[in-house]
Structure formats: C-alpha cells, structure tokens
Amino acid sequence: MKQLTAAVFGILTQFNGLNGYLIRGEDGFTLVDAGMKGFERSVRQALHQLGSTLSDLKRIVITHAHPDHVGALPSLQQVVNVTTYAHRLDAPVIRGDWPMACPKPAELGVVGRFMLARMQSMSLVPARVDVELTDEQIIEGIAAGAQVRHLPGHSHGHIGLYLPAEKTLIGGDVVMHLPWGLTPPLRAASPDWAAVKASILKAAELPIENLLLGHGAPIIGGAQARLQAFARQL
Numbered sequence: 001m002k003q004l005t006a007a008v009f010g011i012l013t014q015f016n017g018l019n020g021y022l023i024r025g026e027d028g029f030t031l032v033d034a035g036m037k038g039f040e041r042s043v044r045q046a047l048h049q050l051g052s053t054l055s056d057l058k059r060i061v062i063t064h065a066h067p068d069h070v071g072a073l074p075s076l077q078q079v080v081n082v083t084t085y086a087h088r089l090d091a092p093v094i095r096g097d098w099p100m101a102c103p104k105p106a107e108l109g110v111v112g113r114f115m116l117a118r119m120q121s122m123s124l125v126p127a128r129v130d131v132e133l134t135d136e137q138i139i140e141g142i143a144a145g146a147q148v149r150h151l152p153g154h155s156h157g158h159i160g161l162y163l164p165a166e167k168t169l170i171g172g173d174v175v176m177h178l179p180w181g182l183t184p185p186l187r188a189a190s191p192d193w194a195a196v197k198a199s200i201l202k203a204a205e206l207p208i209e210n211l212l213l214g215h216g217a218p219i220i221g222g223a224q225a226r227l228q229a230f231a232r233q234l
Ligand SMILES: [Zn+2]
Pocket: 064, 066, 154, 173, 189
C-alpha cells in the first residue's frame, strides 16, 4: 500500500496484476476496482496499515466489468456492507445478466484471437451493483466533487473516476502504463476500438496531475501533458 495523493492510497501490483485504489473520505473509504480473485486480502491488509478495518469500507466503484477488476467483488460483498457502483452499461455484465462485450474475431490477428479466447474462458462470478452510473455523475461521500467520466471502448460502460480536488483521474484501463510508456488497452479485450481512441482524447482534456491506472505504475505529476502527448500519436 502506498500513499499517492492526500486522499488516495494505491494497492499496487505487478503489471500482470491489477491496481486497486482506496480513497479516504469523511465517512470511511471508497475502493476503486476489486481486483482479481483473492484481492480482498490485499484490501484488508491495506486498510489495516491505515489503522482501519474492512468495516470502514463504505463504497466500491468498478471501472469496468472485466474479471481482473471485479474478481474479488462477490467475496468483499459477502463480508462487508458496501454500496457498489458501476456504469449502467456494465452493471448487467457484473450481475451476470449480459455476456462480456468482446471484439469480433475477424477484427483481430492471430495473437488477438488467442487472447480473446482466453479472456472469454475466464468466468465472472455474478455480483451486486447497487447504483448505476452515467457520465458526469457526482458521487457524494468519496472526496470533494468526485465525478464519473464515461470512457467507453475497452468496455461499453468503462468509466474513470475524476477527483478534481486531488487533480487525479483513476482511469481504469483507458490506457495502460507499461515500463516503456503509455499504451492503449488490449485490443482483444476492447469491443469498440474507435471509442477507445475517443476516450483517450477525452481523458486528456482533464486538468490532472496524476493518472492512476488499472495496470502499471501510477503517474504522479505532469499526467495531463503525458496523456496529451500520447493522444497525439494515436
Ligand atoms: Zn479491462
């Protein structure tokens, strides 16, 4: 667990894992993304390091309905009474009512098709969503002015959580931060590639210093310029 801004703490993993983020608010903590199966242990440990327990977790915001972001959601919901938020287009996937949206195999190369098949074989355990989100919705209680940004493409209901007071975007998989720089999300897991690019441009408009992603090291300082430079190459 690492403090990243005044209110945001990262539960950071290696690149092939998933980063989750805890935001300290007035009434307790909000978790952004519930990681892979077993991630609940990391959440419990991080809260413990902050002098808190799982009962201080008040909300979970899911950036999108992929197995690496919702894997531990059912087990967290079993042990703690949290309000769970997701965009209205991904909520039915999390609940198990709709299948995960995927690109058409014809759009992909050989490696992409292999990765698509692998992803489709990962099953999602259905979980509850209490609040369905829309673009620019303010979520009370997380941090001053915390706002949803609909950034579709990698999934139809993919969102980022914009924290204006922290000059921070928790961006899910809108881009990834590989050791050699920013890259788009995995194409094999992204049903709408044109929307992926539009969402990167949309994220680059935000006046942020910090960009905290699902995969890769957090960018602390200068994030908008980094994102704008990356968006220009698309
Ligand atoms: Zn994803």
